[in-house]
Amino acid sequence: MSEEKSLNFLEEIIEKDLENNTHNGRVLTRFPPEPNGYLHIGHAKSICLNFGLAKKYNGKCNLRFDDTNPTTEETEYVESIKADIQWLGFQWDEELYTSDYFDQLYAYAVKLIEKGLAYVDDSTAEEIAAQKGTPTSPGVTNSFRERSMQENLDLFSQMKNGDFPDGAKVLRAKIDMKHVNMLMRDPVIYRIKHAHHHRAGDKWCIYPMYDFAHGQSDSIEQITHSICTLEFVPHRELYDWFIEKLEIFPSHQYEFARGNVNYTVTSKRRLLQLVKENFVESWDDPRMPTISGFRRRGFTPESIRVFWDKVGIAKRDNVIDFSLLEFCVREDLNKIALRRMAVLDPIKVIITNYEEGKTEFLPAENNPEDEHAGHRDIPFGRELWIERDDFMTSPPPKYFRLGPGLKVRLKHAYIIECTDYKTDENGQVTEVHCIYFPESKSGEDKSGIKVKGTMHWLSSAHAQSAEVRLYDRLFNVENPASEEGDFKDFISEDSLKIISTAYIEPALKEAAMQDRFQFIRLGYFCLDKNSKSDHLIFNRTVGLKDSWAKEMKK
Numbered sequence: 366m367s368e369e370k371s372l373n374f375l376e377e378i379i380e381k382d383l384e385n386n387t388h389n390g391r392v393l394t395r396f397p398p399e400p401n402g403y404l405h406i407g408h409a410k411s412i413c414l415n416f417g418l419a420k421k422y423n424g425k426c427n428l429r430f431d432d433t434n435p436t437t438e439e440t441e442y443v444e445s446i447k448a449d450i451q452w453l454g455f456q457w458d459e460e461l462y463t464s465d466y467f468d469q470l471y472a473y474a475v476k477l478i479e480k481g482l483a484y485v486d487d488s489t490a491e492e493i494a495a496q497k498g499t500p501t502s503p504g505v506t507n508s509f510r511e512r513s514m515q516e517n518l519d520l521f522s523q524m525k526n527g528d529f530p531d532g533a534k535v536l537r538a539k540i541d542m543k544h545v546n547m548l549m550r551d552p553v554i555y556r557i558k559h560a561h562h563h564r565a566g567d568k569w570c571i572y573p574m575y576d577f578a579h580g581q582s583d584s585i586e587q588i589t590h591s592i593c594t595l596e597f598v599p600h601r602e603l604y605d606w607f608i609e610k611l612e613i614f615p616s617h618q619y620e621f622a623r624g625n626v627n628y629t630v631t632s633k634r635r636l637l638q639l640v641k642e643n644f645v646e647s648w649d650d651p652r653m654p655t656i657s658g659f660r661r662r663g664f665t666p667e668s669i670r671v672f673w674d675k676v677g678i679a680k681r682d683n684v685i686d687f688s689l690l691e692f693c694v695r696e697d698l699n700k701i702a703l704r705r706m707a708v709l710d711p712i713k714v715i716i717t718n719y720e721e722g723k724t725e726f727l728p729a730e731n732n733p734e735d736e737h738a739g740h741r742d743i744p745f746g747r748e749l750w751i752e753r754d755d756f757m758t759s760p761p762p763k764y765f766r767l768g769p770g771l772k773v774r775l776k777h778a779y780i781i782e783c784t785d786y787k788t789d790e791n792g793q794v795t796e797v798h799c800i801y802f803p804e805s806k807s808g809e810d811k812s813g814i815k816v817k818g819t820m821h822w823l824s825s826a827h828a829q830s831a832e833v834r835l836y837d838r839l840f841n842v843e844n845p846a847s848e849e850g851d852f853k854d855f856i857s858e859d860s861l862k863i864i865s866t867a868y869i870e871p872a873l874k875e876a877a878m879q880d881r882f883q884f885i886r887l888g889y890f891c892l893d894k895n896s897k898s899d900h901l902i903f904n905r906t907v908g909l910k911d912s913w914a915k916e917m918k919k
């Protein structure tokens with residue numbers, strides 16, 4: 366973070382707290398995912414914020430799994446969440462689980478009952494909802510609210526012991542059924558759920574509700590700044606009420622705007638549907654907005670951190686352009702990616718005046734942006750591959766690529782001129798004939814020939830075949846979740862294009878998983894995790910230019 370950058374509102378709060386020595390100079394934040402899915406790009410914002418603030422103010426950040434809902438949570442998700450946070454470049458201080466506080470939370474509930482501030486209610490969920498009233502009309506109380514403390518203690522203990530079936534009873538806080546804040550109208554704090562928990566096993570058949578677990582967990586850990594997204598603003602009053610009545614460490618909740626990105630969905634529930642219903646291959650499908658999807662697609666952790674830093678922290682919800690994310694990864698990859706050549710849709714070029722059987726090795730820099738990146742030697746010969754797109758039989762004026770009579774430079778090699786071409790019975794070009802100018806070699810060009818276009822190419826005798834996967838936006842509308850009907854109806858047909866005809870230069874045979882490449886004129890690429898040495902698969906991370914900007918101007 367640069368010095369001149371003004372502080373965001375959370376930094377201002379923390380700096381004031383530090384000035385006033387509010388928590389003895391301590392800053393302790395936490396990132397509290399529910400392990401019910403893989404983390405997405407929105408979570409990355411919260412991670413960058415919570416871990417970033419701790420780092421900036423010499424504090425600490427806990428990773429706390431908010432695992433109070435036994436039916437949706439799995440250990441697989443816990444592991445993926447940990448891997449994703451570390452990949453993003455952050456390390457938690459302590460790894461904690463709300464489920465480890467179940468005994469403590471139970472004791473807190475008992476304390477509320479003893480203070481006359483909680484009661485067991487036998488009403489059904491529908492009755493409770495009906496009695497709650499509406500934002501404009503007050504709720505009503507029921508007779509269960511008048512139960513004695515002892516009766517409540519006994520019933521709550523029986524609930525815990527498994528004496529009742531799911532839904533038979535709940536424990537509610539006794540606050541105010543006429544409160545203007547609906548969440549304060551005697552919220553349910555414990556429910557019966559006979560379900561196996563991914564960590565607690567079968568020890569419990571009652572589970573605390575989010576509102577009764579979150580603030581108290583913050584308090585148990587002595588979190589100084591509990592940062593969450595704006596939808597929790599109305600919950601803050603309840604958060605404070607529990608802390609006050611239980612007389613426990615006063616953690617405070619602060620809310621910031623959720624980070625949303627267009628042309629995708631950031632909700633684990635929806636992402637789970639995409640996976641379960643096979644709209645995508647897996648949670649880490651490179652089209653998914655999950656952190657693992659971006660990783661597999663070739664995004665760098667740096668690019669995601671810079672993205673959220675550019676977006677900043679606000680108190681109003683906003684939707685960020687996917688293009689900004691692509692801009693950030695392009696900027697990063699431009700600095701680090703090794704330049705290579707690949708031809709996705711090849712046609713053969715024959716250099717008729719080049720000696721048959723001869724191979725020259727021409728030096729090519731690995732990355733002009735990085736003087737330490739060195740160079741490799743690429744083979745050149747009589748037969749080459751070029752991109753089908755780069756040849757036209759009747760080119761229009763100002764066409765700077767190849768066509769009959771036209772000259773172009775082959776990158777790192779020679780200038781060539783097209784003299785002839787062959788077609789098959791369908792008129793499809795099968796072979797392009799060219800001559801080369803021996804004097805025009807890159808780096809030592811004495812030919813005096815001027816050309817406007819430079820093209821990528823491969824020596825066909827040395828090229829390796831590979832599979833290349835091109836990705837585009839997963840959805841064809843900006844905000845699929847807000848469209849009428851099922852968000853899955855808006856999945857784009859063009860989100861994945863598999864190209865099995867590609868050729869790559871020999872140096873790419875040695876590609877490793879962590880390597881980043883720029884295929885000249887085609888974009889940035891990385892190996893896919895399913896790539897094998899005898900079947901290389903490259904994912905396109907992003908094109909070289911923002912093709913969507915052009916689309917929108919059309």
Ligand code: ATP
Binds near residue numbers: 593
């Ligand atoms: P989802 O609806 O995708 O399940 P969630 O908020 O229920 O999201 P949690 O696992 O509870 O997911 O989230 C962990 C933390 O990440 C919470 O503090 C939450 O506020 C934050 N978070 C979730 N989504 C976003 C987002 N889009 N932008 C910023 N923070 C987010």
Ligand code: MG
Binds near residue numbers: 399
């Ligand atoms: Mg949640």
